[in-house]
Amino acid sequence: MSRESISQSISIVHPISLSHGKNAEVWDTSGKRYIDFVGGIGVLNLGHCHPSVVEAIREQATRLTHYAFNAAPHAPYIELMKRLTAFIPVSYPVSGMLTNSGAEAAENALKIARGATGRTAVIAFDGGFHGRTLATLNLNGKVAPYKQKVGVLPGTVYHLPYPSADNGVTCDDAINAMERLFSVEIDVNDVACFIVEPVQGEAGFLALDSQFAKALRRLCDEHGILLIADEIQSGFGRTGQRFAFSRLGIEPDLILLGKSIAGGVPLGAVVGRRALMDTLPKGGLGGTYSGNPIACAAALATLDVMTDAHLQAWGEQQEAAIVRRHAVWKSKKISAYLGRLTGVGAMRGIELLLADGTPGSAQLSQLLSLARDAGLLLMPSGKSRHIVRLLAPLTIEPEVLEEGLDILEACLRTLD
Incomplete structure (x- = not known):
């Protein structure tokens, strides 16, 4: 099948053309069957074409295919945010917003962190991946291929070693690097937020050291810095729990969601402490397709299944x-x-x-x-x-x- 009309800057892992799928199996256009250990890169925790998700999409498509929530709220968005915030296992009141993707959730979290703290500097981690938009490229702890040939990136971002039993970087290594950063590179009081994956996906499924996570939470509390947990790939049951941060014994201030949130339909979210989510002026958050009714219906069906x-x-x-x-x-x-x-x-x-x-x-x-x-x-x-x-x-x-x-x-x- 010709791909001349598709940008050659898109990298293809498997040079096949898929036709259809069911749960953990997919078939290409020649009829060959494959067992799928990719799952749309972590999007299909409930598999291909889960019956409950398909039925929810079909039913919603007969009622309302789209409305921009900013223009006029619709019931699926309201119901999903009620259910989703209740699904977040934290002790504080939660609110949030829906986005089109995980990268867009990260972008909005950066805006919220700036608005809440009055600061602009961000600290991310080596090996991290948070998206392909310009701001999230800067967060990513890897140059090739994401940052190559795109020039100067927005924002002030610093990177620290990611401590994990899976990569040999210890808690002390990361803390020493952080102490050096605040001694040599930037005043700790100029930092708006840390952004970290509880389990790094792109880097090879590296689990964050829990001792470091607790130390990071204490430092953020001491200096008024927000802690953002990127659960886009690790969330919605991938580690056996709702979200991977629960394994670390901490509560982040903001949480990024995406991938398996809606059974394969494009959707993301940023949720967190209600006071933080209300920081920006009205109109500071939103988007034309953010929280599309069909995507919301798919997400509601997903939550029904994810007990x-x-x-x-x-x-x-x-x-x-x-x-x-x-x-x-x-x-x-x-x-x-x-x-x-x-x-x-x-x-x-x-x-x-x-x-x-x-x-x-x-x-x-x-x-x-x-x-x-x-x-x-x-x-x-x-x-x-x-x-x-x-x-x-x-x-x-x-x-x-x-x-x-x-x-x-x-x-x-x-x-x-």
Whole structure:
């Protein structure tokens, strides 16, 4: 199929054309079936075409396909925000706004942080990914390919090492770097916010050190700095809980949402402390398509399905299967390149390494191709694209999950 009309600056992981999907399976236009461990890059925690989501979309499309909430409020937006804010597991009153995407949620969170603090500086983390818009590019802790050839980026942003048991950066390492930053680069009282992923996605599913998270929360409280948790990929059950920040024993001030919020329909949100969300003047937040009625209906159906019991059961089932299989693969030494398992819950990565401990980037590229030929779609991650990102739907049937892991095992065994 010709792609001449599509920008060649868009990178394609899998050069196929998909036709349709059901839960954790997709088919291309030639009829070939694949098991989907990509899930639209974390968008499909409930799988492809979940019946409840499809029915909600169909029903809403017969009533109201669009209205700009700024012009005239509509019921789906109001109901979703009521349900969504109740879904956020924090102790304080919550309000928020809907956006078109996670990147737009991040952009609006920056505006809110500026309005609430009167400051402009932001601190993000190495390896982080928060979007592809100009402001979020500046937040990203990685240059290639996101920041290349785009020139000067807006805002004042500093980066710190991301402490995680998955990357060898300790809590003390990050705290020492932060102390140096405030001693040499910027006055702590000029910082508006920290933005951090509780589990980094693009970097290879690295889980934030909980001791550092608590220290960061204390520092923010002491200096009037906002703490923004980016839960765009880690949220809505990916780690077995509603949101990954709960594992850290902290409450952020603002939370970024997206990806699996609406079962595959474009939607995002920024939610947080009610007083912060009301900081900007009327008209300071909003957007033409933000909170589209069909997207809201899909999100409401998603929340209906995402009970705590479901999230826990799905997360534990998938985590147990992946951890068990990885342990077996390591014990049997099925591949000289098989490295550690990263992440938490059902948000897992598998590292490929060479004998000298350097990233197995070429081997991961080979693995993606081998697995695709065998009927399994995988997603790369990590600074060196050497970590397999496992994002199968939480609703995947156990036998389909095992089939996918069987294919992955067979492909690992044949790596050169």
